Structures are given as C-alpha cells and as structure tokens.
Amino acid sequence: MKIGKKDWLFIALVGIVLIVFFAISGEEKTSKVPLDDTHRPYYDMLKAGKAKKEVDPLCKECHDGVKIPFPKDHPEPIRCLFCHKVVKQ
Ligand code: HEC
Ligand code: HEC
The missing domain is CATH 1.10.1130.20 (Flavocytochrome C3; Chain A, domain 2)
Known part of the structure; x- marks a missing residue:
C-alpha cells in the first residue's frame, strides 16, 4: 500500500494525540x-x-x-x- 499525504497527516495527528495523552497522564501523578x-x-x-x-x-x-x-x-x-x-x- 502506498502511503499518501493524507495518511501521513493522519499518522501525525495520532502521534500528537498520544504525546498529549502521555504528557497529561504524567502530570496527573502530582x-x-x-x-x-x-x-x-x-x-x-x-x-x-x-x-x-x-x-x-x-x-x-x-x-x-x-x-x-x-x-x-x-x-x-x-x-x-x-x-x-x-x-x-
Ligand atoms: C488555610 C490553610 C491552607 C491554605 C490557604 C491552603 N492549604 Fe493546602 N492544605 C492545608 C492542610 C491543613 C492540608 C493537609 C490536610 C488536608 O488534606 O486538607 C493541605 C493539603 C494540601 C495538599 C496535599 C494533598 C494530599 O493529597 O496530601 C495539596 C496539594 C495542597 N494542600 C495544595 C494547596 C494549594 C495549591 C493551595 C492554594 C490554592 C492550598 N493548598 C492552600 C491547608 C491549606
Ligand atoms: C514543579 C511542580 C510543583 C510545584 C510548582 C509545586 N509542587 Fe507541591 N509537589 C510537587 C510534587 C512532585 C510533589 C510530591 C509528589 C506528590 O505528593 O504529589 C509535591 C508535594 C506537595 C505536597 C505534599 C502532598 C502529599 O501528598 O503529602 C504539598 C502539600 C504540596 N506539594 C503543596 C504545594 C504548594 C502549596 C505549592 C505552591 C506554594 C506547590 N506544592 C508547588 C510538585 C510541585
């Protein structure tokens, strides 16, 4: 399967969501x-x-x-x- 521009955008979006999720959950320990x-x-x-x-x-x-x-x-x-x-x- 060829990964097009739209797919990269989607992958980037998922990545950002994951990073935000981990940043928040780390902070919540305080x-x-x-x-x-x-x-x-x-x-x-x-x-x-x-x-x-x-x-x-x-x-x-x-x-x-x-x-x-x-x-x-x-x-x-x-x-x-x-x-x-x-x-x-
Ligand atoms: C009038 C005195 C008073 C003020 C003002 C006050 N606290 Fe406290 N705080 C306490 C006391 C007493 C405790 C320990 C008993 C308790 O849990 O209420 C405590 C406990 C805490 C804890 C520990 C909670 C835990 O899980 O053990 C945190 C975090 C905290 N305060 C944050 C704050 C923050 C942020 C502010 C300012 C917005 C603040 N306090 C203002 C009296 C105060
Ligand atoms: C840079 C982050 C940071 C800041 C700013 C900060 N704290 Fe804390 N505080 C922590 C961490 C990390 C702990 C230890 C882990 C915990 O108990 O959550 C802690 C622990 C505490 C505890 C003991 C909690 C317990 O469960 O016994 C109190 C009370 C507290 N902080 C009050 C304050 C107050 C009041 C201020 C502002 C004057 C303040 N902290 C500013 C990160 C911070």
Missing part, C-alpha cells in the same frame, strides 16, 4: 488540591474566573514550609496550581 473545606475558597475563586497566577500566592498562607512543611525534594514552591491540579467537580 497530588491534587484536596476538595475540602480548607481548600474550597480557592476552588470558588478559580470558578469565579480568578487567574491561577493570582490564587497561587494565597496558598502560602498555610503552605509556607513551616506551618505545613513541604516534602523533602519538593520543587520550588511557586505556581502551586501549575503542578497541583484541582479535582474535577
């Missing part, structure tokens, strides 16, 4: 922001359209590394929501 009373205000802010960038600094009120220590080898604790996703509601 623990999610718990959907509890402590964290509900932040869920509400995000739902109200507040940017993640604006919500991130608020996490440090508690997650300052003293009140709640970060695990050893934790990446630099900025942009929390970039890694810790919210739970789908």
Whole structure:
C-alpha cells in the first residue's frame, strides 16, 4: 500500500494525540488540591474566573514550609496550581 499525504497527516495527528495523552497522564501523578473545606475558597475563586497566577500566592498562607512543611525534594514552591491540579467537580 502506498502511503499518501493524507495518511501521513493522519499518522501525525495520532502521534500528537498520544504525546498529549502521555504528557497529561504524567502530570496527573502530582497530588491534587484536596476538595475540602480548607481548600474550597480557592476552588470558588478559580470558578469565579480568578487567574491561577493570582490564587497561587494565597496558598502560602498555610503552605509556607513551616506551618505545613513541604516534602523533602519538593520543587520550588511557586505556581502551586501549575503542578497541583484541582479535582474535577
Ligand atoms: C488555610 C490553610 C491552607 C491554605 C490557604 C491552603 N492549604 Fe493546602 N492544605 C492545608 C492542610 C491543613 C492540608 C493537609 C490536610 C488536608 O488534606 O486538607 C493541605 C493539603 C494540601 C495538599 C496535599 C494533598 C494530599 O493529597 O496530601 C495539596 C496539594 C495542597 N494542600 C495544595 C494547596 C494549594 C495549591 C493551595 C492554594 C490554592 C492550598 N493548598 C492552600 C491547608 C491549606
Ligand atoms: C514543579 C511542580 C510543583 C510545584 C510548582 C509545586 N509542587 Fe507541591 N509537589 C510537587 C510534587 C512532585 C510533589 C510530591 C509528589 C506528590 O505528593 O504529589 C509535591 C508535594 C506537595 C505536597 C505534599 C502532598 C502529599 O501528598 O503529602 C504539598 C502539600 C504540596 N506539594 C503543596 C504545594 C504548594 C502549596 C505549592 C505552591 C506554594 C506547590 N506544592 C508547588 C510538585 C510541585
């Protein structure tokens, strides 16, 4: 069978979908922001359209590394929501 231009496009598309799929599933391993009373205000802010960038600094009120220590080898604790996703509601 001859592989034409359309077929290559299709193969490329499947490849992209697979790459995106693996990228997302890798990211999902990081623990999610718990959907509890402590964290509900932040869920509400995000739902109200507040940017993640604006919500991130608020996490440090508690997650300052003293009140709640970060695990050893934790990446630099900025942009929390970039890694810790919210739970789908
Ligand atoms: C009012 C204090 C407070 C604030 C503000 C706060 N957290 Fe937390 N967070 C906690 C406490 C307490 C725990 C541990 C108990 C629990 O799971 O609720 C926790 C646990 C977590 C965990 C660990 C979940 C797990 O699976 O063990 C993550 C991730 C997290 N918070 C992310 C965030 C992010 C992101 C923000 C900012 C949007 C944030 N927190 C803001 C108090 C806070
Ligand atoms: C570059 C990605 C990244 C960023 C940014 C980041 N974290 Fe994490 N965090 C991780 C990884 C990876 C772990 C360890 C694996 C896990 O528990 O999910 C972790 C673990 C944690 C834990 C412990 C979870 C548990 O199950 O005990 C808490 C709490 C936490 N992070 C809070 C935060 C907060 C708050 C911020 C922002 C101030 C933040 N993280 C920013 C990647 C990140």
